[in-house]
Amino acid sequence: MAPPQPPRGAVVGLGMMGRHHARILQSNPKMRFAGAVDPGGDRFGAVRDGALLYASVDELLSAPGGAPDFAVIAVPTEEHVPTARALAEAGVHVLVEKPLAATVEEARVVIDAVRAAGVHGAVGHVERCNPALRALRERVQDGQIGEVYLVATERVGPFPDRIRDVGVVKDLATHDLDLVRWLGGAPIERVAAQTQHRMGREHEDLVLVTGRLGNGRAFNAMVDWLTPTKVRRTRVLGEGGMLVADTLNADLYFYANAHVPTVGWPEAAARRGVAEGDMTRYALERREPLAVELEAFCALIAGEDGATGGVVSLDEGLETVAVAEAVLESARSGETCAL
Numbered sequence: 001m002a003p004p005q006p007p008r009g010a011v012v013g014l015g016m017m018g019r020h021h022a023r024i025l026q027s028n029p030k031m032r033f034a035g036a037v038d039p040g041g042d043r044f045g046a047v048r049d050g051a052l053l054y055a056s057v058d059e060l061l062s063a064p065g066g067a068p069d070f071a072v073i074a075v076p077t078e079e080h081v082p083t084a085r086a087l088a089e090a091g092v093h094v095l096v097e098k099p100l101a102a103t104v105e106e107a108r109v110v111i112d113a114v115r116a117a118g119v120h121g122a123v124g125h126v127e128r129c130n131p132a133l134r135a136l137r138e139r140v141q142d143g144q145i146g147e148v149y150l151v152a153t154e155r156v157g158p159f160p161d162r163i164r165d166v167g168v169v170k171d172l173a174t175h176d177l178d179l180v181r182w183l184g185g186a187p188i189e190r191v192a193a194q195t196q197h198r199m200g201r202e203h204e205d206l207v208l209v210t211g212r213l214g215n216g217r218a219f220n221a222m223v224d225w226l227t228p229t230k231v232r233r234t235r236v237l238g239e240g241g242m243l244v245a246d247t248l249n250a251d252l253y254f255y256a257n258a259h260v261p262t263v264g265w266p267e268a269a270a271r272r273g274v275a276e277g278d279m280t281r282y283a284l285e286r287r288e289p290l291a292v293e294l295e296a297f298c299a300l301i302a303g304e305d306g307a308t309g310g311v312v313s314l315d316e317g318l319e320t321v322a323v324a325e326a327v328l329e330s331a332r333s334g335e336t337c338a339l
């Protein structure tokens with residue numbers, strides 16, 4: 001019997017993000033390219049065969065090659081609902097770019113549509129496929145730093161002028177809110193946040209969040225579009241030291257606590273606290289996170305065993321949108337919000 005063909009995937013929305021999905025779909029042997037949809041055309045020249053470029057989802061679905069097996073939804077966040085619904089109803093599995101939707105209500109509509117259609121759905125929280133963060137999580141789970149105290153993220157940089165429909169909380173901090181739970185090992189239980197509006201836009205452009213996870217661990221996230229240099233840093237602090245991932249360069253560092261005992265002098269030991277030990281930068285195998293994410297989704301729809309690593313479920317995506325809403329509510333009200 002001939003081996004099954006790789007699944008055919010399409011991209012809907014050929015903007016900053018969709019063009020990268022299109023590149024991988026056209027070059028990765030684990031998937032085939034079914035075409036791309038953008039009413040604005042292919043402004044980045046991402047599609048090699050112009051015959052596979054469509055102006056609408058309807059055109060894609062009725063194309064001569066037949067409907068795709070799956071589609072990546074990379075349209076602006078406020079367009080996720082109609083696009084996901086149309087594709088799911090046509091029996092197409094959907095990988096929806098993060099955040100799942102602009103509101104919890106809309107996220108539920110996507111989930112209901114996917115469930116009713118009996119197709120697979122997932123959210124593209126691609127940071128979970130970053131090699132530095134995957135290695136960091138494995139080391140935390142293996143007990144390298146012992147009891148975890150804190151997960152802290154920093155995601156700052158200049159404003160990408162194209163984002164108009166949501167603020168920095170839903171667009172960018174949703175990466176962090178997903179990571180914090182994934183690395184910290186429990187859902188977010190409460191948040192206290194501050195936002196700022198410095199660029200004269202309707203939505204916030206800076207947010208600081210502190211909070212607590214269901215297992216008692218603390219977290220914070222510092223996210224903005226106002227910083228003149230790009231920083232993407234996640235650190236997990238525990239009793240044995242600190243792991244730090246720089247996700248721009250996919251580097252992972254370990255700062256160990258020093259094991260230099262203060263003998264027979266308890267007051268001094270208490271005063272000195274943690275001492276600075278060795279620092280290690282690990283050699284990692286680095287693969288493009290987006291390719292890892294797409295391969296994981298293809299494995300999921302093919303029903304391969306253990307295919308869920310790298311796939312973020314729609315329910316997790318919904319939870320993250322709910323936390324983002326709690327962050328905005330906390331910033332508005334000045335109160336700590338419980339989830």
Ligand SMILES: NC(=O)c1ccc[n+]([C@@H]2O[C@H](COP(=O)([O-])OP(=O)(O)OC[C@H]3O[C@@H](n4cnc5c(N)ncnc54)[C@H](O)[C@@H]3O)[C@@H](O)[C@H]2O)c1
Nearest residue numbers: 013014015016017018037038040074075076077097098099
């Ligand atoms: N995972 C990540 O790291 C990451 C990074 C950037 C953006 N994103 C997400 O990807 C999505 C798209 O963001 P972007 O920065 O690429 O936006 P963008 O504005 O650069 O591109 C969006 C594209 O969608 C097209 N479009 C609009 N409505 C459409 C429709 N109904 N059907 C087909 N195409 C349509 C537009 O013409 C545009 O080309 C957003 O949800 C965003 O949050 C994720």
